Amino acid sequence: MPTEPYRLTASQCLQAYNDGSLTVEEYATSILQRVNERQPTVKAWAHIEPTQVLEQARALDKVPKHQRGPLHGVGIAVKDVIYTKGMPTQHNSPIYANDQPEVDAGSIVLLRHAGALILGKTTTTEFAATVEGGPATNPHDSTRTPGGSSSGSGAVVADFQAPIALGTQTGGSVIRPGSFNGVYAMKPTWAAITREGQKIYSLILDTLGFYSRSVDDLKLLASVFGLKDDQPPTNHHDGVKGLKFALLRTMVWEKAGPGTQAAMKKGADILRAHGAEVTEIQFPSEFNKLPDWHSCVLKSDGRVAFRPEYQVAKDQLDKSLVEHVDEAHGYTRKDYLEAFDGISALRPKWDAIAAQYDAVIVPSVPDEAPEGIESTGSAVFNSMWTALHVPVINVPGFQGEHGMPIGLSLITARYHDQALLEVAKVVGKVWEEEGRWHSKL
Amino acid sequence: MPTEPYRLTASQCLQAYNDGSLTVEEYATSILQRVNERQPTVKAWAHIEPTQVLEQARALDKVPKHQRGPLHGVGIAVKDVIYTKGMPTQHNSPIYANDQPEVDAGSIVLLRHAGALILGKTTTTEFAATVEGGPATNPHDSTRTPGGSSSGSGAVVADFQAPIALGTQTGGSVIRPGSFNGVYAMKPTWAAITREGQKIYSLILDTLGFYSRSVDDLKLLASVFGLKDDQPPTNHHDGVKGLKFALLRTMVWEKAGPGTQAAMKKGADILRAHGAEVTEIQFPSEFNKLPDWHSCVLKSDGRVAFRPEYQVAKDQLDKSLVEHVDEAHGYTRKDYLEAFDGISALRPKWDAIAAQYDAVIVPSVPDEAPEGIESTGSAVFNSMWTALHVPVINVPGFQGEHGMPIGLSLITARYHDQALLEVAKVVGKVWEEEGRWHSKL
Numbered sequence: 001m002p003t004e005p006y007r008l009t010a011s012q013c014l015q016a017y018n019d020g021s022l023t024v025e026e027y028a029t030s031i032l033q034r035v036n037e038r039q040p041t042v043k044a045w046a047h048i049e050p051t052q053v054l055e056q057a058r059a060l061d062k063v064p065k066h067q068r069g070p071l072h073g074v075g076i077a078v079k080d081v082i083y084t085k086g087m088p089t090q091h092n093s094p095i096y097a098n099d100q101p102e103v104d105a106g107s108i109v110l111l112r113h114a115g116a117l118i119l120g121k122t123t124t125t126e127f128a129a130t131v132e133g134g135p136a137t138n139p140h141d142s143t144r145t146p147g148g149s150s151s152g153s154g155a156v157v158a159d160f161q162a163p164i165a166l167g168t169q170t171g172g173s174v175i176r177p178g179s180f181n182g183v184y185a186m187k188p189t190w191a192a193i194t195r196e197g198q199k200i201y202s203l204i205l206d207t208l209g210f211y212s213r214s215v216d217d218l219k220l221l222a223s224v225f226g227l228k229d230d231q232p233p234t235n236h237h238d239g240v241k242g243l244k245f246a247l248l249r250t251m252v253w254e255k256a257g258p259g260t261q262a263a264m265k266k267g268a269d270i271l272r273a274h275g276a277e278v279t280e281i282q283f284p285s286e287f288n289k290l291p292d293w294h295s296c297v298l299k300s301d302g303r304v305a306f307r308p309e310y311q312v313a314k315d316q317l318d319k320s321l322v323e324h325v326d327e328a329h330g331y332t333r334k335d336y337l338e339a340f341d342g343i344s345a346l347r348p349k350w351d352a353i354a355a356q357y358d359a360v361i362v363p364s365v366p367d368e369a370p371e372g373i374e375s376t377g378s379a380v381f382n383s384m385w386t387a388l389h390v391p392v393i394n395v396p397g398f399q400g401e402h403g404m405p406i407g408l409s410l411i412t413a414r415y416h417d418q419a420l421l422e423v424a425k426v427v428g429k430v431w432e433e434e435g436r437w438h439s440k441l
Numbered sequence: 442m443p444t445e446p447y448r449l450t451a452s453q454c455l456q457a458y459n460d461g462s463l464t465v466e467e468y469a470t471s472i473l474q475r476v477n478e479r480q481p482t483v484k485a486w487a488h489i490e491p492t493q494v495l496e497q498a499r500a501l502d503k504v505p506k507h508q509r510g511p512l513h514g515v516g517i518a519v520k521d522v523i524y525t526k527g528m529p530t531q532h533n534s535p536i537y538a539n540d541q542p543e544v545d546a547g548s549i550v551l552l553r554h555a556g557a558l559i560l561g562k563t564t565t566t567e568f569a570a571t572v573e574g575g576p577a578t579n580p581h582d583s584t585r586t587p588g589g590s591s592s593g594s595g596a597v598v599a600d601f602q603a604p605i606a607l608g609t610q611t612g613g614s615v616i617r618p619g620s621f622n623g624v625y626a627m628k629p630t631w632a633a634i635t636r637e638g639q640k641i642y643s644l645i646l647d648t649l650g651f652y653s654r655s656v657d658d659l660k661l662l663a664s665v666f667g668l669k670d671d672q673p674p675t676n677h678h679d680g681v682k683g684l685k686f687a688l689l690r691t692m693v694w695e696k697a698g699p700g701t702q703a704a705m706k707k708g709a710d711i712l713r714a715h716g717a718e719v720t721e722i723q724f725p726s727e728f729n730k731l732p733d734w735h736s737c738v739l740k741s742d743g744r745v746a747f748r749p750e751y752q753v754a755k756d757q758l759d760k761s762l763v764e765h766v767d768e769a770h771g772y773t774r775k776d777y778l779e780a781f782d783g784i785s786a787l788r789p790k791w792d793a794i795a796a797q798y799d800a801v802i803v804p805s806v807p808d809e810a811p812e813g814i815e816s817t818g819s820a821v822f823n824s825m826w827t828a829l830h831v832p833v834i835n836v837p838g839f840q841g842e843h844g845m846p847i848g849l850s851l852i853t854a855r856y857h858d859q860a861l862l863e864v865a866k867v868v869g870k871v872w873e874e875e876g877r878w879h880s881k882l
Binding site for chain 1: 524540541543544547548551554632634637641644645666667670742744745746749750752753773774775777778786788789792855856
């Protein structure tokens with residue numbers, strides 16, 4: 001082994017199992033040592049039980065080679081709003097403390113069937129629906145937030161405590177932690193993957209997503225979850241040369257700090273230097289209502305989603321969620337329908353714009369992870385894409401004024417997830433090499 | 442007591458508890474006797490455990506009067522695709538035989554908090570996603586289907602085995618059993634009620650619904666689940682006089698048999714005779730794609746929904762669901778988006794049409810419940826309304842050539858559920874009185 005097993009990506013791990021240089025038990029032991037060492041600082045796990053992980057690992061080692069699944073023995077961390085048999089699902093809510101519904105989410109059924117080693121549950125903001133952070137910290141600087149709501153999932157992948165992880169996004173909950181932790185993060189097309197067994201905030205917004213330290217690992221997960229384009233890409237790009245990109249600052253560009261401003265410039269420069277075409281574009285003005293419309297849909301759907309908890313234990317519910325149910329936001333049903341229908345009408349229009357490019361480059365975050373872990377930061381650059389249902393991949397490579405990672409998002413039209421992964425592969429290569437940021441972990 | 446307790450509606454039941462003439466235990470005992478007598482014929486329960494029901498009933502009797510909820514002691518039957526603590530949830534699938542996730546669906550949390558007596562689980566077609574019937578029979582004629590997929594829920598309410606019940610609708614699964622069993626059935630506005638803990642077929646179509654034998658009971662449930670219009674109706678209609686209705690045969694009128702044809706005519710005649718205005722309208726031609734679009738969305742979403750079960754136990758999955766995952770339907774992602782976006786664009790257009798009337802009257806079913814229990818019948822008159830997200834109430838009162846019940850649907854614009862309930866109240870009164878059909882149960 002060239003390295004400690006815990007440092008392997010999922011794809012490298014599979015290779016090591018395949019050539020017989022590593023057992024799942026050895027791998028699990030290495031991961032657990034890393035977790036043991038880092039959990040007191042990063043606090044990214046809501047639940048991890050070493051005995052249970054090792055038992056799974058030993059069982060996987062006994063599976064004959066020809067019966068092994070595409071994720072055989074690969075450790076994966078699961079955001080604690082996704083049901084897992086044999087482990088609690090607590091939603092970071094006192095109402096569900098130690099609650100353990102004995103049911104697997106659809107995504108977990110697929111992962112287990114693929115042979116994945118389910119490591120444990122990662123911290124989330126309450127119901128993946130608030131911005132109140134804690135206890136997880138950013139592994140690159142524990143005085144800073146790892147982002148949210150998929151706080152723990154982003155952090156453990158960056159920190160080599162798991163090669164891959166599941167998150168969910170309703171605003172910016174997959175992409176923001178991706179950027180803040182300097183890892184790859186993918187939010188696929190809405191409803192392209194089963195969301196069975198995943199706590200609901202907003203039916204029309206919630207999307208399962210995932211984290212990794214390589215695009216190959218994202219592709220592995222995409223395949224296990226059945227993400228497929230109408231015309232799956234048949235050959236890989238050699239590099240970015242000849243690819244067509246759009247650079248879109250969006251209607252909220254005034255929220256971009258110096259780190260993101262520099263990353264957008266540098267990202268475009270690197271691509272151009274490698275022979276790609278990068279054109280600046282702007283949203284047509286009718287897209288300007290997207291941020292408000294997303295907020296209206298989110299809060300109105302929160303009214304419905306949290307009514308059960310509100311009725312049973314209002315005093316144990318975050319104030320912001322109580323306000324959703326109380327309709328403190330002031331949105332009427334009429335406002336909701338205007339937003340819901342308005343967003344719906346924009347989706348095919350965005351797809352037509354995106355179809356002109358191999359990918360559109362947009363900010364992932366306002367800037368590097370802010371100081372403090374009380375707030376998980378802003379979803380201002382993400383929520384519009386969640387509303388439009390399009391695939392988004394955060395690609396790391398850049399850094400902010402304090403040396404913390406910053407990523408940029410690659411975006412395309414709905415159901416072009418596989419094509420976007422191919423573009424992310426070659427873009428990631430040059431941005432990671434030439435974008436200045438490198439993990440010290 | 443004027444009657445056997447099991448015959449009471451929910452509202453009558455509450456009245457009897459309130460005036461001290463009935464205890465929950467007495468009520469539960471009466472219901473259980475009825476179930477015991479009728480289950481061998483109607484076969485509507487997938488799970489009902491008398492000891493558990495009586496324990497719940499005794500506990501409810503101990504609740505002090507001032508702490509009682511709005512559904513205190515009211516029995517309710519739950520379709521077996523909705524999670525319930527302490528009871529199995531089996532989806533009529535061998536894959537989930539005896540499976541018992543210890544979690545309550547959001548709707549069940551609200552019902553328990555309101556003091557409802559959760560009786561048990563009612564039969565469904567497999568995952569509420571096929572039309573293959575059995576074992577439940579129609580209580581009015583056991584050689585006929587009770588409809589589906591909420592087969593058991595429709596049947597038990599008609600058969601006085603429960604006053605109210607939960608169902609779900611993705612095509613016509615709430616409204617069809619309502620019509621076939623001669624009871625009230627309501628499919629509220631999509632996403633207006635929590636769908637947490639309810640098996641997913643299609644995120645954009647699945648809707649929780651409910652059954653009762655009176656509109657007052659539907660109103661009780663609507664209140665518990667938090668259904669609310671922007672302008673809740675402040676006073677009740679005295680009768681149908683002066684109300685404005687549209688009569689819409691829809692683009693699939695050629696599917697209507699003599700029973701439904703006669704019901705549509707008679708329904709309009711009765712309303713006119715009582716001083717209502719009934720205008721015949723037609724769908725604008727752009728609505729004609731709705732049935733195909735619904736089918737495309739349904740089958741494409743089925744591809745995603747059943748992938749986990751397909752991977753794990755394909756051989757135990759209904760052929761139609763295997764075909765969804767295999768994409769035997771031939772729909773591309775492009776077709777899906779055309780359908781998804783096309784339906785989205787029609788929703789506000791339908792709302793504008795509906796806003797001109799107090800309600801629009803449309804068929805609930807092609808005709809009375811067909812012979813045989815192998816197939817649960819056709820959703821052809823329902824799927825368009827599920828796709829448009831609008832509230833629908835099946836009102837009973839009419840009958841077919843064999844004396845089986847036929848209902849008609851009242852429909853309006855999204856988020857006018859409370860207003861529609863007020864209209865259903867007065868329409869139901871005259872249709873039930875003058876529509877010729879009366880239950881012999």
